[in-house]
Amino acid sequence: MSSPKLENSQSPLLQYPTQLTQDIVPKQIHSHNDYWRDVPLLTALSFGVMSVEADVWLINGTLFVGHEQQALTEDRTFDALYIQPLLKILEAQNPKTEFTFGLTSTNGPFDTAGDVPLQLLVEIKTNGTEALPFVIKALQPLRSSGYLTTATNGTLVKSAVTVVGTGNTPLDLVKTLNPRDLFYDAPLxxxxxxxxxxxxxxxxxxxxxxxxxxxxxxxxxxxxxxxxxxxxxxxxxxxxxxxxxxxxxxxxxxxxxxxxxxxxxxxxxxxxxxxxxxxxxxxxx
Incomplete structure (x- = not known):
């Protein structure tokens, strides 16, 4: 039975703590060229999409996002469109409270399935050997928070985001990464x-x-x-x-x-x- 008085009170009792994706069922859909969406990343999550793709261009030391070079702008960077929004989402899904003290597991973006990671494909459009170190560096905010799936000495530990390099990502350099939290899109x-x-x-x-x-x-x-x-x-x-x-x-x-x-x-x-x-x-x- 609803209580209009409570509903109109803006009581914190009515705010579900991890409500961003609370009713969304994750689906094995890959958002091709995700940056074309009205709201990159968030539009995909609203449909339960579990994989998104960003095309990145290394220009003057910054990773810009777009399908072709003519579409690039100063504001649409990999950090602004994907890293910072993901960090904000995952911090909300993994609050630090007295109830979470000591927890070792990390929730992904979907409240209905916290153990499901988001797959983030990073398609390098410029020289892969030059761009890869910048992509790895760009992931540092997620890495330092423990949000990246990581392979160390052949052991895979899943976390909230699994990053996969594609396009011009250099296989030989990805092979040398240990620990590895950027993976390679294999030729099927x-x-x-x-x-x-x-x-x-x-x-x-x-x-x-x-x-x-x-x-x-x-x-x-x-x-x-x-x-x-x-x-x-x-x-x-x-x-x-x-x-x-x-x-x-x-x-x-x-x-x-x-x-x-x-x-x-x-x-x-x-x-x-x-x-x-x-x-x-x-x-x-």
């Missing part, structure tokens, strides 16, 4: 390729991604062929046998009915992440 179609001289596992690559058009190619109209479906299940099987999650990018986005058919077939065949521009459509799939 090449996990068994011996020429890459890499042992793929979640301590290096919790995620493997590849080009949908190149390795599947179904346009979403009619029925997918047996060969196209077999490619999906093969690549998914290669990744899952190593404990790695999977994603395809570059699938057709139009017509909408074809896009939705592709999403459904990928999910039905074990692909872990729906790579989406239309977050509301993906959330309601």
């Amino acid at each position: 179609a090449q996990l068994i390729n011996p020429s890459l001289n890499t042992t793929w596992d979640p301590t290096l690559s919790p995620l493997a991604s590849d080009d949908y058009e190149a390795y599947v190619g179904w346009n979403g109209i009619g029925n997918i062929s047996d060969d196209q479906r077999a490619n999906i299940t093969k690549f998914v099987g290669d990744a899952h046998s190593r404990g790695i999650m999977t994603r395809f990018w570059g699938a057709p986005a139009w017509p909408v009915s074809a896009r939705d058919n592709i999403w459904r077939v990928l999910l039905e065949n074990g692909v872990d992440w729906v790579n989406a521009d239309d977050l509301e459509a993906a959330a309601n799939l």
Whole structure:
């Protein structure tokens, strides 16, 4: 039974302590080019999206965010759009009170599933060798608070945010990181390729991604062929046998009915992440 007097009192009893995402169910959706949203990061979280992507450009020692260089502005930095908002969100989800004294676990951004981390893909658009140290440095506020998933000497400890480098991120330098709290987006179609001289596992690559058009190619109209479906299940099987999650990018986005058919077939065949521009459509799939 409601109490209008209490509801109108602005009583602290009515403020749920970690209310930002209290009714949101997390979903394995990847927000492609997340910085295009009305409110980067927060729009994705409002739909329960568990993975977001930022394209970063190192220019004069600062990481700017945008799809192409013409879209960059002084204000839209990696720190301003992602690091500081994430820090504020996670501090709210992990309050320091008499009730949390001694707790060793860290909540992610979703109140309905505190053990679920947010995946943050950082796509380096400029020279990867030059940019990687700046990306690692930019993560320091999250690192110092214990919010980053970290691999140390082959042991993976999950936390509130799992950062995965993609684009021009240099694999050879990511391999040398120990402890490692920036991981590598593995080539999904090449996990068994011996020429890459890499042992793929979640301590290096919790995620493997590849080009949908190149390795599947179904346009979403009619029925997918047996060969196209077999490619999906093969690549998914290669990744899952190593404990790695999977994603395809570059699938057709139009017509909408074809896009939705592709999403459904990928999910039905074990692909872990729906790579989406239309977050509301993906959330309601």
